[in-house]
Every structure is written in C-alpha cells, then in structure tokens.
Amino acid sequence: MSTLLDEAGPSASSGWKSYLPASWTKSGPIVPVLRFSGAIGVATPLRPGLSLAALASAIEKAFTMRGAKAVAIQINSPGGSAVQSMLIYKRVRALAAENNIKVYVFAEDVAASGGYLLALAGDEIYADPSSIVGSIGVITATFGVNELINRIGVERRVYTAGRSKDTLDPFLPEKAEDVERIKALQRDVHDAFIDLVKSRRGAKIEKAPIDLFTGEFWSGRKALEFGLIDGLSDLRSKMREIYGDEVRLKPIASGTSWFRRRRGVFAEGEGFGFGFSPGGFAADLISAIEARALWSRFGF
Numbered sequence: 001m002s003t004l005l006d007e008a009g010p011s012a013s014s015g016w017k018s019y020l021p022a023s024w025t026k027s028g029p030i031v032p033v034l035r036f037s038g039a040i041g042v043a044t045p046l047r048p049g050l051s052l053a054a055l056a057s058a059i060e061k062a063f064t065m066r067g068a069k070a071v072a073i074q075i076n077s078p079g080g081s082a083v084q085s086m087l088i089y090k091r092v093r094a095l096a097a098e099n100n101i102k103v104y105v106f107a108e109d110v111a112a113s114g115g116y117l118l119a120l121a122g123d124e125i126y127a128d129p130s131s132i133v134g135s136i137g138v139i140t141a142t143f144g145v146n147e148l149i150n151r152i153g154v155e156r157r158v159y160t161a162g163r164s165k166d167t168l169d170p171f172l173p174e175k176a177e178d179v180e181r182i183k184a185l186q187r188d189v190h191d192a193f194i195d196l197v198k199s200r201r202g203a204k205i206e207k208a209p210i211d212l213f214t215g216e217f218w219s220g221r222k223a224l225e226f227g228l229i230d231g232l233s234d235l236r237s238k239m240r241e242i243y244g245d246e247v248r249l250k251p252i253a254s255g256t257s258w259f260r261r262r263r264g265v266f267a268e269g270e271g272f273g274f275g276f277s278p279g280g281f282a283a284d285l286i287s288a289i290e291a292r293a294l295w296s297r298f299g300f
Contacts, residue, residue, distance in 0.1 A: 028246030029069045031239050032062035035251070036073060036088070040114040041081025050077060050118075052087040058254045059088075063095035065250065069243060070102045072235055073122060079113025079135065082189050089196075092121040106235045107131045112217050113139075116228070117193060120200040125229040126238055127220035133228055136193055137215025138186040143170045201227055 040050040062071045073092070079085070096103050105111075105122030112135035119125050119133075127133055149156060149171060156171050167178045194213050197205070204227035205212060212226060223229045231238075239247050 028248050029243040030065065030067045030248050030250055031070050031072050031243065032065045032068050032250045032252050033235065034058055034062050034071065034073045035076075036115075036118055037076040037108075039080040040077055040088075040118075041084040049080065049084075050088065051081075051084045052091060054254055055088060056091065058252045059091055059095060062252045063099045063101055065252075068101060069247075070104055070239075071096070072104045072106065072239060072249070073118075074106050074108060074235060075111045075115055075119050076108035077112075077115030077118065078110050079115050079117075082114060082117075082138065082193070085114035085117040086192075088118055089121045096121075096123075104235075104238065106233075106238070107133055107220065107229070113137065117196065119229075120196060124231070126231045126233045126235075127223060127229050128234065129219060129221045129232050131220035131223075132217050133220055133223035134212070134217035135215055136197055136213045138190045138193070139215070140168075140182055140186060142168050144174060145170050146173050197228075204228075204230075 034055075036050055036055070038050050062068070092103060095101075102124075103122045105119045105125045107115075107119060107125065107127035108131065110132045111119045111125075111127065112132055116134060116136065158166060158169065158171075160166055164178075164181070166172060168174075168182065190213070197212070206227075208226040210216075210226070212228065218226065218228075220229065220232055224232060233241075236249065239249060
C-alpha cells in the first residue's frame with residue numbers, strides 16, 4: 001500500500017526532513033568526543049576532579065557508540081594524581097583494543113604531567129602551537145609551619161601507631177629520613193612514567209636533542225619538534241581532514257551531578273582511617289588550593 005508521501009513523489013518525501021533539526025537527519029561518519037578537563041584526582045567545590053570513577057561511564061559510552069569511526073579526546077589538565085592518571089589511561093587503551101577503535105587526543109591549554117600521561121592514551125596526539133605540553137616528572141609539595149606555631153604559642157598534639165605515620169607533617173621539623181623516603185617513592189613513579197612515554201612514543205622521541213624527563217614543559221610547537229605530539233591542529237579541523245566535512249562530532253558528558261559530588265564531600269572525614277581526609281568546607285578549601293597550585297605552575 002502506498003503512502004501519501006509515496007504518491008506525492010520523492011520531492012515531498014525529502015521535503016519533510018527540512019522541518020527536523022539538522023542533527024537528526026545529517027548523515028556522515030560519527031566520532032564521539034570525550035573531554036578531560038581539570039586537575040586529576042583533585043575535587044574542587046564546583047568541579048569534580050578527573051578520576052576513573054567520574055569518567056568510566058562516559059568512556060564506555062564513547063567506545064561502544066554504534067557506528068563510531070574513532071574516539072576523540074580533548075585534554076586540558078595540569079596533572080594531579082599519578083594513580084588516577086594511569087587508571088584512566090588504562091581504561092581508554094583497553095576499550096580501544098577491545099573495540100578496535102583509533103584514539104585521537106587534542107591538547108588544549110595544558111596537557112602536562114598527569115595531563116600528558118592521559119594524552120599518551122591517544123594513537124595520535126595533536127596540540128595548538130601555544131599549548132603547554134610535557135612536565136614528565138613527579139612533584140610533592142608541602143609547607144613547614146612548625147616555627148610559626150611555636151611563635152604564636154600553639155601546642156599541637158599528635159598520636160600515631162607506626163613510627164613513620166607523621167612523615168612530612170608540616171607542623172613538625174623536616175627529617176632527612178622522611179625526605180629520602182619520599183624521593184625514593186617519587187623515583188619509582190617517575191620511572192613508570194618514563195617507561196610509558198618511551199613505549200607509546202617510541203622512535204618519535206629518540207632524536208630529541210634534550211632530556212625530555214626532567215619535568216620541563218614546552219609549547220606545542222616545541223613538543224612536536226621533540227616528538228611528544230604528532231601535529232599541530234584542533235579537533236574539528238583534524239576530524240574533517242580525516243573523515244570529511246560531513247563528520248559528526250558527538251560530545252559525551254561524564255554525567256556526574258553536582259549533588260552526587262557534594263554527597264561525596266559530606267561523607268568524608270568521619271571516624272578513623274589510614275590517612276587524614278578532612279570533610280565539608282575544609283576539604284573544599286584544601287582541594288581548591290591544590291588545584292590552583294597545579295594550574296599556576298603553567299601560568300594559568
């Protein structure tokens with residue numbers, strides 16, 4: 001049985017599509033787009049930190065989207081937790097292998113330290129000429145305020161089980177054995193980072209005229225020269241270059257609500273634990289300071 005559209009001819013059957021949103025009727029290759037923005041593992045009051053728990057659902061959705069030709073990832077991160085960086089990296093690479101999908105990474109303002117580790121999940125890495133890339137190193141920062149509390153007459157009382165539990169306590173004088181222990185831990189993490197860079201970038205970085213693993217960072221243009229990235233481009237331009245002007249870029253949201261993030265903050269800092277995790281306003285303040293310090297290292 002013919003329909004009214006059939007009887008009206010092809011022009012009528014195609015004309016009704018003009019009343020629908022272009023995104024409903026447009027055809028072309030599909031590329032899901034993930035966005036990793038912010039400090040890694042550091043949650044601020046209004047923004048969640050980048051973590052596998054926060055990103056797992058979006059990553060899974062991107063790599064299982066029907067008809068996806070590739071997955072693109074935009075990164076704007078000054079780094080943070082080494083563990084969360086590696087967990088996110090491993091999940092991206094595992095799903096890329098399982099679904100046989102190529103990954104393109106695009107650095108925005110910053111892809112440094114843990115942010116560059118995330119970028120290594122890409123089969124190809126691109127940046128803007130003015131992007132900041134690199135910082136392949138490990139840092140631990142704290143304060144020493146023991147002299148201050150002595151001057152203002154504050155008596156601090158600390159009780160521990162385990163003689164090294166107060167390592168790098170900012171209210172106690174620095175101890176040489178604490179510093180050496182932290183440096184040994186940093187060397188292990190740094191070595192793992194270096195091994196990953198070498199395995200992912202391979203021969204591309206072998207002719208670099210400088211040591212890439214000092215923690216130094218460079219512009220996107222220099223990063224290309226040293227083999228840390230594959231080109232200078234932005235997401236839309238590169239995807240159009242590869243898949244044509246009809247490519248459809250599909251942003252994938254992480255889906256972590258503000259309310260759920262606040263519940264997580266309120267639940268912290270209760271009872272005894274293996275470390276100190278302050279809750280409520282104090283947790284927000286500390287996290288905000290940590291995130292600000294990470295960004296400020298790169299002029300942001």
